Amino acid sequence: EPEVTQTPSHQVTQMGQEVILRCVPISNHLYFYWYRQILGQKVEFLVSFYNNEISEKSEIFDDQFSVERPDGSNFTLKIRSTKLEDSAMYFCASSEIGRTSGQGTQYFGPGTRLTVL
Amino acid sequence: AQTVTQSQPEMSVQEAETVTLSCTYDTSENNYYLFWYKQPPSRQMILVIRQEAYKQQNATENRFSVNFQKAAKSFSLKISDSQLGDTAMYFCAFMKPNDYKLSFGAGTTVTVRA
Numbered sequence: 001e002p003e004v005t006q007t008p009s010h011q012v013t014q015m016g017q018e019v020i021l022r023c024v025p026i027s028n029h030l031y032f033y034w035y036r037q038i039l040g041q042k043v044e045f046l047v048s049f050y051n052n053e054i055s056e057k058s059e060i061f062d063d064q065f066s067v068e069r070p071d072g073s074n075f076t077l078k079i080r081s082t083k084l085e086d087s088a089m090y091f092c093a094s095s096e097i098g099r100t101s102g103q104g105t106q107y108f109g110p111g112t113r114l115t116v117l
Numbered sequence: 118a119q120t121v122t123q124s125q126p127e128m129s130v131q132e133a134e135t136v137t138l139s140c141t142y143d144t145s146e147n148n149y150y151l152f153w154y155k156q157p158p159s160r161q162m163i164l165v166i167r168q169e170a171y172k173q174q175n176a177t178e179n180r181f182s183v184n185f186q187k188a189a190k191s192f193s194l195k196i197s198d199s200q201l202g203d204t205a206m207y208f209c210a211f212m213k214p215n216d217y218k219l220s221f222g223a224g225t226t227v228t229v230r231a
Contacts, residue, residue, distance in 0.1 A: 042224060043208060056216075089160055
């Protein structure tokens with residue numbers, strides 16, 4: 001069964017450093033998403049992406065965040081200058097279409113645990 | 118922003134028994150979509166079940182079923198014949214039509230006892 005993959009599974013970085021989290025969505029999916037989950041808290045939406053541009057972003061997704069689809073398979077989240085409060089689990093998700101129909105269900109990757117020291 | 122409330126932080130159930138998780142939500146929309154996701158200790162988010170608000174019939178997936186009460190804005194998940202592998206955090210989530218994001222509840226930790 002196709003699945004979303006994410007690398008690395010765990011990333012440790014120093015405050016102020018740039019990190020890039022990578023995701024490979026399900027191959028026939030066209031919409032891509034990033035969510036984050038701070039330990040012990042609920043999962044929060046960051047950004048959605050379609051046709052090489054951002055469809056929607058939350059207030060969390062400020063100028064230090066960016067997303068990119070550098071090739072036909074990868075979808076990346078870059079955090080330009082990490083802060084302690086960026087420590088969280090970051091989930092990538094994808095869906096066949098963005099509209100909420102049976103094909104709009106979002107499938108999640110296993111997550112990347114980001115630790116900022 | 119949509120509000121999704123899961124009022125039970127933790128629940129424990131004996132293996133083979135049934136457990137019901139509650140979820141309520143707040144929306145002015147008439148059509149929307151509701152989901153339950155499971156997050157085991159590995160922390161991967163796994164889709165359990167999905168419900169379209171325009172469908173009156175409650176969704177069922179094997180041992181998992183929902184009780185969708187649209188007027189009450191309630192969407193509970195029933196796990197029947199609980200198995201040890203069902204031990205996980207369960208999240209209720211809401212999506213509006215023409216929207217791209219899921220709004221999650223705080224989650225309910227389910228522990229299945231042998």
